[in-house]
Amino acid sequence: xxxxxxxxxxxxxxxxxxxxxxxxxxxxxxxxxxxxxxxxxxxxxxxxxxxxxxxxxxxxxxxxxxxxxxxxxxxxxxxxxxxxxxxxxxxxxxxxxxxxxxxxxxxxxxxxxxxxxxxxxxxxxxxxxxxxxxxxxxxxxxxxxxxxxxxxxxxxxxxxxxxxxxxxxxxxxxxxxxxxxxxxxxxxxxxxxxxxxxxxxxxxxxxxxxxxxxxxxxxxxxxxxxxxxxxxxxxxxxxxxxxxxxxxxxxxxxxxxxxxxxxxxxxxxxxxxxxxxxxxxxxxxxxxxxxxxxxxxxxxxxxxxxxxxxxxxxxxxxxxxxxxxxxxxxxxxxxxxxxxxxxxxxxxxxxxxxxxxxxxxxxxxxxxxxxxxxxxxxxxxxxxxxxxxxxxxxxxxxxxx
Numbered sequence: 201x202x203x204x205x206x207x208x209x210x211x212x213x214x215x216x217x218x219x220x221x222x223x224x225x226x227x228x229x230x231x232x233x234x235x236x237x238x239x240x241x242x243x244x245x246x247x248x249x250x251x252x253x254x255x256x257x258x259x260x261x262x263x264x265x266x267x268x269x270x271x272x273x274x275x276x277x278x279x280x281x282x283x284x285x286x287x288x289x290x291x292x293x294x295x296x297x298x299x300x301x302x303x304x305x306x307x308x309x310x311x312x313x314x315x316x317x318x319x320x321x322x323x324x325x326x327x328x329x330x331x332x333x334x335x336x337x338x339x340x341x342x343x344x345x346x347x348x349x350x351x352x353x354x355x356x357x358x359x360x361x362x363x364x365x366x367x368x369x370x371x372x373x374x375x376x377x378x379x380x381x382x383x384x385x386x387x388x389x390x391x392x393x394x395x396x397x398x399x400x401x402x403x404x405x406x407x408x409x410x411x412x413x414x415x416x417x418x419x420x421x422x423x424x425x426x427x428x429x430x431x432x433x434x435x436x437x438x439x440x441x442x443x444x445x446x447x448x449x450x451x452x453x454x455x456x457x458x459x460x461x462x463x464x465x466x467x468x469x470x471x472x473x474x475x476x477x478x479x480x481x482x483x484x485x486x487x488x489x490x491x492x493x494x495x496x497x498x499x500x501x502x503x504x505x506x507x508x509x510x511x512x513x514x515x516x517x518x519x520x521x522x523x524x525x526x527x528x529x530x531x532x533x534x535x536x537x538x539x540x541x542x543x544x545x546x547x548x549x550x551x552x553x554x555x556x557x558x559x560x561x562x563x564x565x566x567x568x569x570x571x572x573x574x575x576x577x578x579x580x581x582x583x584x585x586x587x588x589x590x591x592x593x594x595x596x597x598x599x600x601x
Contacts (some may be wrong), residue, residue: 241328242266242320243366244301245359246451247271247427249315250391251459254398259390259423259458261291261356262302265332273302274335277355279348293522297348299338299358315454317427322446324437327366334362349523351384356423366392367435371444373416376432384524385410385578387419394463401471403580404509405527406514411578472580477591485596494600496545499593506590507539529577532568541594558594565591 232260248260261275278300280286289295310316323331338344338358348354364370385406392399420426435443466472514536517528541561544554565587570581 207559209297211304215320227504237269240268241325241332243323243328243331245319245363245427245445246322246432247317247319247423247458249317249424249454250460251311251314251557252459252461254395256458257306257395258388259356259459261423262357263331263335263359263362265335267332270305274339275300275302275355276338276346276358276360291520293520295348296345297305297355298337298344299346300344301339310452311459312452313454314452314459315456317450318449318451319427319430319445320447320449321363321430322437322442322444323366323436329361331366332366344579351418351421351523354421356421356426360420360426370417371433373429373431373433374415374430375419381413382417382419383411383578384414387422388416388427391422392574394460396464396469396471400580400582402582403578404513404530405522405528407517407525407530408577411575434513444487470580471585474582474585474589478589480482481589481592484590486601488596492600494545494597499545500542500596502589502593503542506534507536507542510535512537516554529571529601530583532564532571533590535564555598558597561594562591562598 242265244266245265246262246264246480248256250264252261260277262276265272265274271486276297276299278298279295280298280457283289284295285572321328346353346358360371388402388410389399392402416429431443431445431448434441435444436442481498484495488494489550510531513528513531513534516522517525517531538561540557541554544550544557568587571577572583
């Protein structure tokens with residue numbers, strides 16, 4: 201969650217977590233929950249393993265509260281498709297999510313085989329009451345909407361923050377078994393390993409900020425990591441150190457990898473397509489070199505596609521408000537000015553300007569090569585043959601014009 205529009209949606213959808221239809225919350229449910237005594241409140245973290253849809257690949261977290269005879273799932277992963285200008289805000293990175301109370305029957309909508317884990321938390325009655333109070337406050341109509349951020353404010357970080365507020369301090373995640381020395385891009389790549397086109401879009405859209413090593417707490421934006429991290433945390437409720445998770449239940453069995461799709465066939469992989477394009481570009485370049493004439497139609501086709509992709513990158517980086525997109529050095533090899541290289545070959549008096557534009561393109565490609573070699577920003581493997589294709593066409597134009 202045309203090829204150009206699909207490419208843009210892949211970029212944005214890859215930044216979103218699970219989406220579940222909104223359900224109305226009744227005042228009766230709210231009042232009956234708060235009427236229970238604090239010592240009867242049980243709080244659990246519910247973790248859904250990855251699903252087989254693109255918006256489910258990172259999994260999902262909810263908080264379950266059993267208060268007396270009432271049981272509700274507090275879900276921070278709800279948004280409303282019918283809200284005003286939803287698509288426009290979605291593209292701009294201004295997606296508003298909601299905290300909603302989901303009835304227990306919602307559990308029946310989970311696909312068979314998608315693993316679901318319940319972790320009962322070892323909280324004092326006062327802490328459990330505080331969790332319920334915060335959740336009910338967040339779920340009120342005037343408070344339920346929040347601005348979604350994939351890395352810092354999502355369906356996993358919200359439950360984490362609620363639990364930490366109830367404990368009265370941030371949890372020390374440094375002692376848990378987290379992925380040491382990993383960047384945000386590497387963490388995301390693990391979950392999109394069977395979705396190479398989605399990873400391709402992520403690597404295009406997200407900038408250098410994703411290539412810095414992140415601490416354990418930051419990695420809890422992934423629900424599975426939050427689940428594993430909480431399982432290693434200890435608290436002291438007055439009786440000495442105890443596990444924060446006092447019991448773990450497999451609510452729905454399934455594979456530990458979730459319902460991921462099978463690997464994409466090699467011949468449909470972005471790298472394969474990019475290498476094939478480079479081979480075609482090399483053949484046409486060789487033909488142009490032999491006949492001392494530039495294939496304008498091929499340049500127009502290639503630089504039009506690249507220029508339109510550059511418009512998307514420009515929009516995501518400089519206009520939208522998506523997280524972790526600045527700075528994005530991919531703008532050096534995919535940018536709107538490439539459209540000029542598609543148009544100028546057909547303008548009689550544009551030969552001199554076209555030549556200088558190709559020299560500029562060569563300089564920009566040399567710059568992005570330095571960026572990649574320095575490790576300032578990591579490139580998707582498919583980027584290299586694509587950049588080589590653009591470079592080859594500019595070299596042919598400079599040499600033959």
